Amino acid sequence: xxxxxxxxxxxxxxxxxxxxxxxxxxxxxxxxxxxxxxxxxxxxxxxxxxxxxxxxxxxxxxxxxxxxxxxxxxxxxxxxxxxxxxxxxxxxxxxxxxxxxxxxxxxxxxxxxxxxxxxxxxxxxxxxxxxxxxxxxxxxxxxxxxxxxxxxxxxxxxxxxxxxxxxxxxxxxxxxxxxxxxxxxxxx
Amino acid sequence: xxxxxxxxxxxxxxxxxxxxxxxxxxxxxxxxxxxxxxxxxxxxxxxxxxxxxxxxxxxxxxxxxxxxxxxxxxxxxxxxxxxxxxxxxxxxxxxxxxxxxxxxxxxxxxxxxxxxxxxxxxxxxxxxxxxxxxxxxxxxxxxxxxxxxxxxxxxxxxxxxxxxxxxxxxxxxxxxxxxxxxxxxxxxx
Numbered sequence: 001x002x003x004x005x006x007x008x009x010x011x012x013x014x015x016x017x018x019x020x021x022x023x024x025x026x027x028x029x030x031x032x033x034x035x036x037x038x039x040x041x042x043x044x045x046x047x048x049x050x051x052x053x054x055x056x057x058x059x060x061x062x063x064x065x066x067x068x069x070x071x072x073x074x075x076x077x078x079x080x081x082x083x084x085x086x087x088x089x090x091x092x093x094x095x096x097x098x099x100x101x102x103x104x105x106x107x108x109x110x111x112x113x114x115x116x117x118x119x120x121x122x123x124x125x126x127x128x129x130x131x132x133x134x135x136x137x138x139x140x141x142x143x144x145x146x147x148x149x150x151x152x153x154x155x156x157x158x159x160x161x162x163x164x165x166x167x168x169x170x171x172x173x174x175x176x177x178x179x180x181x182x183x184x185x186x187x188x
Numbered sequence: 189x190x191x192x193x194x195x196x197x198x199x200x201x202x203x204x205x206x207x208x209x210x211x212x213x214x215x216x217x218x219x220x221x222x223x224x225x226x227x228x229x230x231x232x233x234x235x236x237x238x239x240x241x242x243x244x245x246x247x248x249x250x251x252x253x254x255x256x257x258x259x260x261x262x263x264x265x266x267x268x269x270x271x272x273x274x275x276x277x278x279x280x281x282x283x284x285x286x287x288x289x290x291x292x293x294x295x296x297x298x299x300x301x302x303x304x305x306x307x308x309x310x311x312x313x314x315x316x317x318x319x320x321x322x323x324x325x326x327x328x329x330x331x332x333x334x335x336x337x338x339x340x341x342x343x344x345x346x347x348x349x350x351x352x353x354x355x356x357x358x359x360x361x362x363x364x365x366x367x368x369x370x371x372x373x374x375x376x377x
Contacts, residue, residue: 043279094230095351133356134348159344159361163319166280171318176361178347 007125010117013083015072015125018060023073024053026082030105037167038140039085039103044167068092070125074102074118076109083109086118088126088135096133096181098126110145119153127181134180140165141173154187155179193310194257196302201257201271201310206247209258210239212267216290225328226288228350228359252276259289259303268294271303273311281318283311301334308338309373312366319365325350326358339372340364 008015030036031052034044041047047055063069068091074084086102102118104110126132137155139146155177163171194201204212214236217223223231246254255276259269269289276283285307289300311317322340324331340362348356 092228095228095349097349133351136346157344158346161319161321161343161361161363162341162365164280164282164321164363166318176344176346180348 007129008121009077010121012077012112012117013074013114013121014077014080015086015118015121016075018056018071018073019082020053020056023082024049024056026105027056027085028052033105033107034167035143036103036105038138038143039101070130072122074104074114076114083114084118086122088122088130090136091130091132093130096131097136098130098132098134099136099138100126101137115146115149116152119149123153123179123184127184132181134178137177139175139177140167141175142168147175147177150177150179153179154183156183193314194306195262196306198263198297198299198302199259199261199268199306201303201306202260203256204258204267206240206243207236208267209243209256209270210236212258212290213239213270216269216288219290219292222288222290222292224352225325225331226286228325252278257307259287259299261294261299266291268299269303271307273307273315276315276317281316282321283315283317284321284323285311286322296330300331301337304334304338308364308369312369317366319363321361321363324360324362326360332360332362335362338364339368341368 027040028047028049028051031040031045031047037044059069059071063071068089070088072086073082074086075081076083083106084102084104088098088100091098100122102115102122104114123135126135137150156179157175158178159176161174161176164174165172214234218233220231246256254272254274256270256272258267259271260267268291269287271285271287273283274286285304287300287304289295308320311320322335324335326345341364343361343363346359346361349359350357
């Protein structure tokens with residue numbers, strides 16, 4: 001179990017809601033980094049702060065209407081600065097399945113443990129709060145830091161969709177890694 | 189190039205008015221075995237009106253993201269199923285294909301495989317896809333055999349993805365690359 005009783009407080013980051021005033025300019029800056037495309041618009045596409053504000057409003061609307069998406073902001077615990085975004089999506093409560101994605105926005109904030117800390121919070125949220133049976137992640141095979149991070153948390157490769165993603169001038173395999181609740185419980 | 193892009197050995201791909209397709213979907217879905225082979229959602233008994241509403245919405249959309257065909261037999265012109273590309277991704281040139289043969293007397297006789305071969309040819313020669321993807325539940329052995337015959341390769345197994353009758357089943361990922369397909373086909377005919 002985590003070092004805290006709160007669902008949202010990790011060692012380095014906390015999960016928070018969207019701040020529609022302050023977050024859009026920061027997230028808009030991140031859209032200029034194509035390595036975050038899977039977390040933001042799907043394809044590399046710089047967005048204005050106003051476009052990001054509307055995107056985040058649509059995300060909240062989808063959360064409210066479909067109940068199959070949980071979207072979080074990641075904030076540094078020491079100064080409450082927005083450092084990343086995370087979501088549990090494609091939730092199918094009937095079968096107990098869902099997908100997970102997260103990213104840290106600024107390159108200077110990466111490799112500092114924010115991602116792994118947030119991942120632990122999200123896993124606990126998915127299994128202890130949403131009562132899911134399994135979680136999936138779908139990284140492109142070139143996203144090695146992300147793959148290493150989720151493997152450390154217990155995810156195992158289940159499928160490799162050959163040449164299913166095109167970016168940076170090449171086709172890349174898309175991996176499907178999965179974590180079963182039973183394995184997560186054993187690791188605690 | 190053959191003009192018979194939509195004509196196979198046993199079936200042809202066609203397009204129906206929403207009313208006809210909606211009535212067929214509502215009829216087929218009353219067979220829960222059919223539904224459980226097709227989808228991981230809880231089985232539903234939607235009305236024909238509901239299906240028509242969804243199909244009408246598709247007609248209004250100009251986005252080329254979903255392409256639905258009906259499957260009709262060459263012998264007797266009977267409407268027996270559907271085949272569709274879901275969520276075509278144009279920058280990845282990848283599309284998921286879904287197929288359902290709603291009339292059980294046409295199961296296991298090659299009708300679905302014939303329709304799938306037409307869909308692959310359409311995907312690779314007309315839509316210029318790089319690959320075609322599908323998912324299938326591990327208990328659908330008839331489907332898996334058909335996809336293997338059409339050239340799909342196994343790409344992985346998502347563990348314990350579906351819960352039915354208290355049992356957990358895996359979901360398989362299969363895919364066919366344009367290069368796989370070109371080795372199967374003798375070339376543009």
